[in-house]
Amino acid sequence: METDLAAAYERCRELHKRHGRTYYLATRLLPRWKRRHVHALYGFTRYADEIVDRTGDLPPAERAARLTDWSDRFVAGLHGAPVDDPLLPAVLHTIAAFDLDRADFSSFLRSMAMDLTVASYPTYDDVLDYMEGSAAVIGTMMLPILGSSDPAAAREPARQLGFAFQLTNFIRDVAEDLDRGRTYLPDEDLAKFGVDRDDLTDAARRQVSPPRVRELIEFEVSRAQAHYAAAAPGILLLEPASQACMRTAYALYGGILDEIAAAGFDVFARRAVVPNRRRLAVAGRSLLTRPGAPVPLPGPARGAG
Numbered sequence: 001m002e003t004d005l006a007a008a009y010e011r012c013r014e015l016h017k018r019h020g021r022t023y024y025l026a027t028r029l030l031p032r033w034k035r036r037h038v039h040a041l042y043g044f045t046r047y048a049d050e051i052v053d054r055t056g057d058l059p060p061a062e063r064a065a066r067l068t069d070w071s072d073r074f075v076a077g078l079h080g081a082p083v084d085d086p087l088l089p090a091v092l093h094t095i096a097a098f099d100l101d102r103a104d105f106s107s108f109l110r111s112m113a114m115d116l117t118v119a120s121y122p123t124y125d126d127v128l129d130y131m132e133g134s135a136a137v138i139g140t141m142m143l144p145i146l147g148s149s150d151p152a153a154a155r156e157p158a159r160q161l162g163f164a165f166q167l168t169n170f171i172r173d174v175a176e177d178l179d180r181g182r183t184y185l186p187d188e189d190l191a192k193f194g195v196d197r198d199d200l201t202d203a204a205r206r207q208v209s210p211p212r213v214r215e216l217i218e219f220e221v222s223r224a225q226a227h228y229a230a231a232a233p234g235i236l237l238l239e240p241a242s243q244a245c246m247r248t249a250y251a252l253y254g255g256i257l258d259e260i261a262a263a264g265f266d267v268f269a270r271r272a273v274v275p276n277r278r279r280l281a282v283a284g285r286s287l288l289t290r291p292g293a294p295v296p297l298p299g300p301a302r303g304a305g
Contacts, residue, residue, distance in 0.1 A: 008090035009036045012043025015087070019046055022274070025283055026249035030146075031241050037145045040094040043087045044074075045108065045138060052115045053180060064116050071109045078102060098144040104137035115182065120197075124186045124223075127170075128163070135166035146246065147239035157234020161246075164227035165253050171220050172256055172272050175204040185220060193219070209266040217265040221257050225298045228254050232295040240291035247286040247295060252279060254298040 016024050016039045027038045051067045058066075070085075077083040077092045094100070111133030121127045139158035148154040170177070170184040177184060178201055190196060193216040203209045209217070228250065235246050252274050259272040274282075 005089050005093055008085075008087050008093075009040060011087045012036075012039040012090050015039075015046045016042040022252045022279070023249055025279060026245045026252065029244040029248055029283060029287060034145055034242070036090070037094045037097065038142065040087075040090040041138065041141055041145075044091045044105075047087060048109065048112045052112050060116055064113070067109070067113060067116070074105070074109075094145075100141055100144060104141050107133040107137045109133075119181055120183045120187055122187045124189070127184060127186055130184075131163050131166045135162035136160075138162050146242040148237050149239070150237050154234045154237040157231045157237070160227050161231035161234065161250065164224055164231055165249075167220070167224040167227060168253050168256050171217060171224060171260060172267060174200060174217075174267050178204055185216065189216060189219065192216075203268045207268050207270075209268050213268075214265040217260065217267055221260060221265065224257060225254075228298045232297055235295050236292055243291045244283075244286040244289065247289060248283045250295065251282045251286070255282070257298060 013036065016027070020042055023042065027035055030038065048067065048070070051070060052063060073083060073085060074088055074091070077085075077088055078095070083089055083092065095102070095105070111130050114130055114133075118130070121130065136159040139160075139162035140155060143151060143154055143158045174183070174185065178197075183190075183197060183200065190200075193212050195212055195216050199210070199213060203213050231250070235243055235250060238246060255274040255278065256272050259274060260267060263269060263272065
């Protein structure tokens with residue numbers, strides 16, 4: 001049993017290292033005993049995401065059936081049933097070790113199921129409803145592992161950081177999501193800037209954004225930066241040993257927005273990435289920053305040009 005558990009944690013770590021480069025780097029700044037639990041949560045979310053997004057050649061009904069089957073095995077495991085799965089033993093062990101809120105996991109799986117049927121979102125409130133499960137609950141799942149001097153006060157900033165990270169991904173990956181038949185930027189925002197899905201599809205095909213699409217992206221970047229600002233106070237409420245990790249993740253995900261701004265808010269010309277040299281510099285600076293020091297907020301969006 002212990003061998004199976006170790007293998008499950010290792011499987012989660014491999015998934016994290018392969019698919020979550022930014023967050024994996026940040027996680028390496030945590031005390032060793034905490035890292036495997038973060039890997040377990042990442043493995044859970046990544047595996048569900050892969051069922052939804054990496055099986056696009058299958059009919060939607062079969063993808064839904066696979067997600068339901070895996071979700072049912074997870075829920076059975078929560079109730080003590082033996083689990084035959086390469087990573088769920090680690091997830092279940094982490095949930096038990098920190099008494100994580102089971103409702104957060106149900107909310108996450110609900111959002112994953114939405115990806116099988118929902119192609120767009122009319123309003124930002126609708127996007128927030130989706131992100132509540134896909135992102136905010138990940139912040140609250142992580143909080144007991146990271147530790148906090150005031151968990152109640154740290155809860156909302158943790159949720160806001162989840163929103164910030166998820167919206168950053170949505171902004172950067174518009175073309176990738178279009179390929180999957182989905183848009184996460186609200187329909188009302190597209191209409192505000194005179195943009196429709198055909199405009200986004202054309203920009204992706206041509207790999208260049210017209211001015212109105214850049215204006216839309218600039219608006220979404222400003223919205224994401226507001227979530228980062230709301231999240232920043234929560235980092236100071238974390239256990240000192242966890243602050244370097246979250247400072248690094250905060251700065252690197254926020255750095256994606258900086259790269260988008262530097263490219264004139266054209267997310268179709270190339271995929272925005274933070275250069276490796278900057279990634280390592282941020283991690284080193286975070287390690288040297290004393291716990292409790294102010295967290296630099298992301299800069300205001302620069303005008304497109």
